[in-house]
Amino acid sequence: GAGVSQSPSNKVTEKGKDVELRCDPISGHTALYWYRQSLGQGLEFLIYFQGNSAPDKSGLPSDRFSAERTGGSVSTLTIQRTQQEDSAVYLCASSLLVFNEQFFGPGTRLTVL
Amino acid sequence: KQEVTQIPAALSVPEGENLVLNCSFTDSAIYNLQWFRQDPGKGLTSLLLIQSSQREQTSGRLNASLDKSSGRSTLYIAASQPGDSATYLCAVWRTYKYIFGTGTRLKVLA
Numbered sequence: 056g057a058g059v060s061q062s063p064s065n066k067v068t069e070k071g072k073d074v075e076l077r078c079d080p081i082s083g084h085t086a087l088y089w090y091r092q093s094l095g096q097g098l099e100f101l102i103y104f105q106g107n108s109a110p111d112k113s114g115l116p117s118d119r120f121s122a123e124r125t126g127g128s129v130s131t132l133t134i135q136r137t138q139q140e141d142s143a144v145y146l147c148a149s150s151l152l153v154f155n156e157q158f159f160g161p162g163t164r165l166t167v168l
Numbered sequence: 169k170q171e172v173t174q175i176p177a178a179l180s181v182p183e184g185e186n187l188v189l190n191c192s193f194t195d196s197a198i199y200n201l202q203w204f205r206q207d208p209g210k211g212l213t214s215l216l217l218i219q220s221s222q223r224e225q226t227s228g229r230l231n232a233s234l235d236k237s238s239g240r241s242t243l244y245i246a247a248s249q250p251g252d253s254a255t256y257l258c259a260v261w262r263t264y265k266y267i268f269g270t271g272t273r274l275k276v277l278a
Contacts, residue, residue, distance in 0.1 A: 088266070098212075098257065098268040111264035146211060154199050154219070154261060159212040 057081075059160035061147050067166045068137055076132040076163045080149030087130050088150075088157060089122060093143040104130060105153050116141075137167045170195040170262045172269035180275045181248055189243040189272045191258035196236045198260040203232050203243050205254040206271075212257070216243070248276045 060079040068074050080087050089101040101114050104124040115122070119138075124130040134141055144164050148157040171194045181187055191201070203215040216225045216232040218241070224233040231244040241258055253276050258269045 090266075097270055098259075100265045100267065103264070114265055148212070156214050156217045157202065157212075157266075158214060159204075161211045 059147055059149050059158055061145075061160040061163050063163060064161065065164045065166075067168065069168050070139060071136055073133065073135045074137055074165065076134075076145050076147075076165070078130045078132070078147030078149075078160060080128065080130070080147070081158055082128075084149035084151055084158075085127065086150045086153045086155070087124055088148045089130070089132050090146040090148070091143040092146060092162075096143075098146070101132070103153070134165075137165075139167050141165060142167045170198075170260065170267050172258060172260055172267050174256075174258060174269040174272050176272060177270065178273040178275075180277065182277050183248060183250060185248050185276075186244070186246050187248055187274075189245070189256050189274070191241040191243070191269050193239045193241075193260050193267075193269075195262060196239050198236065198262055200261045201232075201234055201241050202259050202261070202266075203230075203241075204257045204259065206257060207254050215256075245274075248274075250276045250278045252276050 062077045088103040102122050107124050119135045122132045144162045146162045148159045150157045173192050175190045200219045202217045204212040206212050218225050218234040229246040234241045255271045255273045257271045259266045
């Protein structure tokens with residue numbers, strides 16, 4: 056596609072449920088990044104992929120968070136047993152190579168009730 | 169621990185003014201620095217990327233400089249326009265992660 060796409064655009068879930076967020080990077084981009092932005096807070100880096108592998112997962116907030124990327128393209132961010140503090144906008148970005156300019160998707164707004 | 173600070177936190181200027189946004193970081197061992205803008209309720213748009221070996225980058229009315237030794241970057245906006253109103257963020261790439269600054273909220277008055 057022309058840009059980075061994310062789905063769903065909005066997700067409302069109940070506390071304790073699992074959610075999956077999807078990111079489709081720009082075709083040909085080898086690097087993919089996940090961030091989150093809580094209300095009134097700055098941007099928090101979560102994880103990045105170079106190809107299908109994530110060199111460092113220490114940015115994930117807790118072990119309830121996991122991410123994978125398959126086929127060097129689509130990535131999913133999974134949050135298990137969601138908590139109210141997980142409510143945020145989750146942003147995905149991709150770049151041609153790891154240290155190149157990043158292009159962001161529109162984000163997924165997650166609300167945990 | 170890398171910390172990224174942006175000054176001022178908010179800025180309001182009349183249209184046509186030239187302005188400078190500042191970004192400072194505590195650890196000079198960075199791979200690159202990127203400037204973004206974020207419009208309310210929307211995602212981020214990349215403005216300029218400066219690799220660690222570079223001193224500045226220019227795009228249209230925007231010029232960004234990088235001084236690694238002093239831990240500073242500036243974003244210069246020439247002849248500001250109301251359409252420049254947004255939050256401007258700088259981010260540094262340090263091993264395995266991007267660390268974002270606190271942002272400068274810019275409002276250009278017509």
